[in-house]
Amino acid sequence: MTGFTHDVLPCGIEYGIVPLPQRHVVSFQIRVLAGTAVEPSDKAGLARLLEETLDKGTQQRTGRELSDAFDAIGAAHSSGAGRETTTLSCSVLPEHFEKAVALNAELLRTTTLPQDALTVNIELAKQELDALQDDPQGLVDKYISLQAYGPKLGHHSLGELETLDCMTRDDLLAHWQNRFHAGNMIVSVSGPLDATRVADTFEKHFSGFGDPAKCGRSPVPVEFTPGTTHYEKELEQEQIGICWPGVEATHDDFEVQQVILSVLSGGMGARLFTEVREKQGLVYWVGAWQENPRGAGMLFLGASTTPEKADRTYTTLLREVDRLAEDITQDELDRAVTGIVAHRETRGDTTRSRGSELANDLFFFGRPVPAEEKLAKVRAVTIDDVVRYLTEHPRDRLCVVTLGPRPLDEAATAAQGASGTAR
Amino acid sequence: MKNPYTLHTLDNGLRIVIEKMPDVRSAAAGFMVDTGARDDSPEAAGVSHFLEHMMFKGTSKRTWREITVDFDRMGSSYNAYTSEDRTMYYGWVRTADIGKQMELLADMMRSTLPVEEFDMEKNVVLEEIAMSKDNLEHVMFDFLQEKVFEGHPLAWPILGYEETVGNMTRDQMWAYFQRRYAPGNVLLLVAGNVDPKAIIGMAEELCGSWQPYADAHQRTIPTVRTGVASLQVDRFKQQVVAITYPAVNAVDKRAETASAAATILGGENSRFFWEIVQEGIAPRAGAFHLDYADSGLMILYGTCLPENTEALVDALRREAQKICSDKIAPHELDRVKNKRRTGLAIEAEAPYHRLTQLMDDMQFRGGPRTVDQMLAEVDAIGVDDIHTYFQDFPINTEGHLTSVGPRLWPEGSTTGT
Structure with a gap:
């Protein structure tokens, strides 16, 4: 029994509902298929600027009045522009659900994109670019994303000084008119609500919002560029970022990849923490994770360490990936699987997480996927699957970014199949 | 609403608080030790935090490897942290695993602090200190505490200094551990869909044999200093400033008002x-009430381009002046109350989040508050209470101004080290 509702409203919104009758809060997520990847190349930063300006004035209210209206119902709400979507998230007590949807519809449909607010947001984005220089991990993320995904999909959401300087209100208006319409929206709702009430509420508030036809839904292809790049910066620690292509969220081997990452970095008993931190004391922070734009998967390793330990940290990180196929044990595999399942059943069991998971399902699979279906695939992963995955998806093309006082030793990177440049 | 809490104290002084959450499928357990960085000695600054790392390194039953593997075997979301006045160890698991989780945490609490792991873990802590120095806001708040609480243990950084951590011996740590981790200083917290009687029974079995140790707190009340202090760090691009004022402590009934x-x-x-932000002066500006059992701070802060520093400080002071002189509008207070209501509903879904609230209540208020009690306390705050609060704890004076970034600003201020 899944209990999900999944349909398309007459207005064009694709929506999903996960009913959670015992809960005391409702969460919903609106994803507009308009992220940074569809920005014109000379308008980097546009999606984020639009997202920041949407709620600064509507036909009915000033930005401040709109914020007050959200606060009047105690809404915990946020928004953000990602690579592929602009997402609005909201959690409220059930009695305020209709009002919360109405307010989101108001800012999405009747924003006036006030010029004065845009001017301030451009100025703030420039200041944020400066602030990024004081955030070593954020900087590595910016540099490695560009190399991993290419300029179209991988550029930073803040844009650059030169693109921000030439941004106009007309640019925002055009992006909003072209991309923000009901046919381009995915909505997920979780909580103690009746499905009819949810559907009626969204239809009421979004009926007639632009073109109901689905459009602009094709993923932007990844342009992966292997190689090593060092960025010189005066820091106490050297930041190391490594990535290589994996499989996408809908691939048959996705769960195998998930388990491999859990073996590497699922807990303090996982390989990277054990080998890099506990046995050698090389780092405080080390981790492995994945990112999944539609149609692609990217695996990442990251660590920060004092410069004299950087080469050893780098080689240890890759050694742990390479020896997985030779010596992974059943006990390790079992722990990794248990970690994924238990995290889903503890941390992932909140109303907000359930709504977010459903939104992901609609975005990647076009349907709600019961947790049991996903977890059954995780539980079915065997050592043979891991070995086969590592053979079929070798880490033979690496993208490496370092940030700090000195580059990695060339011999170390060459031995790992990554040639280098310095900036 | 039925009171969901059970309180119990073992014969050796270890206190237990349990919150029954019938609607969840998970449970969280934690041991909070009533000790933190302010209990470090000057020559061993950082010992509380370093000890927290060492608690994962071995017991008479388990090696460090077995500790981490046992956590991972139950898929626990676990960790530990150290603050100025507490150290917390916790794990969040599926309900069926709560017994195993408690057993593992309890075993860790009687660590042997293995000698052979001490130097290796010291390297990890030194890396953590290095990492903190690359973080502008971390540098700022360490500097702020150093200056505002100058001469008091609250002035020492939680992580300690490279020198004190580098020179620390395992014997020093062992002595501190024996003194501070006595059962009378420990609180066991459990939240989730659990049977309180069974939890108390398990606690008796796991912790009942811990030997009591008389260790009276030697905490002294700090003086909150006024003044101006600046730390110039060329490699940062942004300037971060904070203006700090004395505020009510965490025990005071006006803590919710603050x-x-x-x-x-x-x-x-x-x-x-x-x-400030929407005027384009600074991308980040905020205020928060930092409280301990015996003292509190109201901190106004912002991060900006170095050339905007004066404008940012002027704006922070202008708003501080206004809120002291004019009463707030009722809707401003209503907003806070409404958001608190939603926040509590969200928090009530996750046992781990409940542990944090329980800790505060047990440490500062003598017992847990129900959600209804918490809401009633917030609802009882009126516009006049905010006004009276700022008359009692004004923020329209000079306070303590702290500045960190590429500018040595203001000129003539004392500099940091």
């Missing part, structure tokens, strides 16, 4: 957001 006042001033949709 917290609401800080939210109105510098939370989401706050005065700072609209008058």
Whole structure:
């Protein structure tokens, strides 16, 4: 029994509902298929600027009045522009659900994109670019994303000084008119609500919002560029970022990849923490994770360490990936699987997480996927699957970014199949 | 609503608080030790935090490897942290695993602090200190504590200094551990869909044999200093400033009022957001009430381009002046109350999040508050209470101004080390 509702409203919104009758809060997520990847190349930063300006004035209210209206119902709400979507998230007590949807519809449909607010947001984005220089991990993320995904999909959401300087209100208006319409929206709702009430509420508030036809839904292809790049910066620690292509969220081997990452970095008993931190004391922070734009998967390793330990940290990180196929044990595999399942059943069991998971399902699979279906695939992963995955998806093309006082030793990177440049 | 809490104290002084959450499928357990960085000695600054790392390194039953593997075997979301006045170890698991989780945490609490792991873990802590020096806001708040609480243990950084950690011996740590981790200093917290009687029974079995140790707190009340201090760090691009004032402590009945006042001033949709951020002066500006059992601070802060520093400080002071002289509008307070209501509903879904609230209540208020009690306390705050609060704890004076970034600003201020 899944209990999900999944349909398309007459207005064009694709929506999903996960009913959670015992809960005391409702969460919903609106994803507009308009992220940074569809920005014109000379308008980097546009999606984020639009997202920041949407709620600064509507036909009915000033930005401040709109914020007050959200606060009047105690809404915990946020928004953000990602690579592929602009997402609005909201959690409220059930009695305020209709009002919360109405307010989101108001800012999405009747924003006036006030010029004065845009001017301030451009100025703030420039200041944020400066602030990024004081955030070593954020900087590595910016540099490695560009190399991993290419300029179209991988550029930073803040844009650059030169693109921000030439941004106009007309640019925002055009992006909003072209991309923000009901046919381009995915909505997920979780909580103690009746499905009819949810559907009626969204239809009421979004009926007639632009073109109901689905459009602009094709993923932007990844342009992966292997190689090593060092960025010189005066820091106490050297930041190391490594990535290589994996499989996408809908691939048959996705769960195998998930388990491999859990073996590497699922807990303090996982390989990277054990080998890099506990046995050698090389780092405080080390981790492995994945990112999944539609149609692609990217695996990442990251660590920060004092410069004299950087080469050893780098080689240890890759050694742990390479020896997985030779010596992974059943006990390790079992722990990794248990970690994924238990995290889903503890941390992932909140109303907000359930709504977010459903939104992901609609975005990647076009349907709600019961947790049991996903977890059954995780539980079915065997050592043979891991070995086969590592053979079929070798880490033979690496993208490496370092940030700090000195580059990695060339011999170390060459031995790992990554040639280098310095900036 | 039925009181969901069970309190119990073992014969050796270890206290237990349990919150029954019938609607969840998970449970969290934690041991909070009533000790933190302010209990470090000057020559061993950082010992509380380093000890927290060492607690994962071995017991008479388990090696470090077995500890981490046992956590991972139950898929626990676990960790530990150290603050100025507490150290917390926790794990969040599926309900069926709560017994195993308690057993593992309890075993860790009687660590042997293995000698052979001490130097290796010291390297990890030194890396953590190095990492903190690359973080502008971390540097700022360490510097702020150093200056505002100068001469008091609250001035020492939680992580300690490279020198004190580098020179620390395992014997020093062992002596501190024996003294501070006595059962009378320990609180066991459990939240989730659990049977309180069974939890108390398990606690008796796991912790009942821990030997009591008389260790009276030697904490002294700090003086909150006024003044100006600047730390020039060329490699940072942004300037971060903070203006700090004395505030009520965490035990004071007005703590909720101070917290609401800080939210109105510098939370989401706050005065700072609209008058500072949305005026383009700084991308970040906020206010918060930092409280300990015996002292508190109201901190107004912002991060900006170095050339905007004067404008940022002027704006922070202008808003501080306004909230002291004019009463707030009722809707400003209503906003805080409404958001608190939603926040509590969200928090009530996750046992781990409940542990944090329980810790505060047990440490500062003598017992847990129900959600209804918490809401009643917030609802009882009136516009006049905020006004009276700022008359008692004004923020329209000079306070303590702290500045960190590429500018040595203001000129003539004392500099940091």
